[in-house]
């Protein structure tokens with residue numbers, strides 16, 4: 453650690469492993485109070501409106517005889533609180549703040565990847581949020597900023613800034629640094645905040661890949677982030693020198709399954725030097741989820757024996 457105009461710069465970041473994360477948001481980082489609006493078949497045969505949590509939804513969505521999206525508005529209406537607009541942006545930020553408050557007061561346990569996001573931020577590593585929500589990217593970014601401001605302790609934020617300056621010196625050969633606010637904004641501009649059901653994002657996916665389905669939108673977001681990381685590392689020449697690992701965490705077994713297949717069938721071929729790890733965080737009895745190494749040895753030149761990690 454060296455100092456520059458009284459500002460700490462952690463030059464040791466250049467010696468670190470290359471570990472990056474892609475996080476799902478709901479029930480992975482935070483247990484959000486956002487409700488999905490459905491209709492439930494009542495015993496008298498009528499459909500009654502009911503609002504369920506994402507956790508409950510994961511269980512009831514297969515019960516198609518019993519639950520359905522609102523007759524008026526369909527899935528768009530079911531997910532209306534997961535979008536911006538008509539106060540939507542504010543609702544997400546308000547609910548994020550409330551969810552963090554519950555953790556701080558001990559009322560609620562942190563999500564399984566809460567600590568990993570906290571550490572990722574403290575270490576100044578780039579990351580992606582990939583969520584099935586439909587917010588503007590800037591809204592998701594504001595939620596992460598809120599996380600930085602309200603979860604990280606002052607000394608953790610200082611450590612983060614020293615690491616960010618270290619990366620700037622190492623990767624961008626910077627001698628002078630901006631204000632903390634500017635450097636933090638630069639860092640967040642290197643991260644991806646993708647709410648994959650936002651119409652703009654879906655259009656971008658459709659334009660670039662010809663398939664704007666929500667299933668493909670999530671894959672697109674993951675591939676886009678992996679390509680981004682790989683691009684940054686190639687600039688340093690480091691991709692050939694040190695293991696690179698990219699972790700993906702999600703509490704929804706269907707996403708975990710889809711992403712694991714996507715990695716082994718596609719991504720691992722496009723990025724053979726990357727070790728991909730999927731964290732299935734759907735089991736509340738496991739504090740940080742179940743770790744699945746999907747593919748890759750994490751080093752182009754030196755493969756560890758199979759099963760070594």
Ligand SMILES: [Mg+2]
Nearest residue numbers: 476478479703
């Ligand atoms: Mg989730």
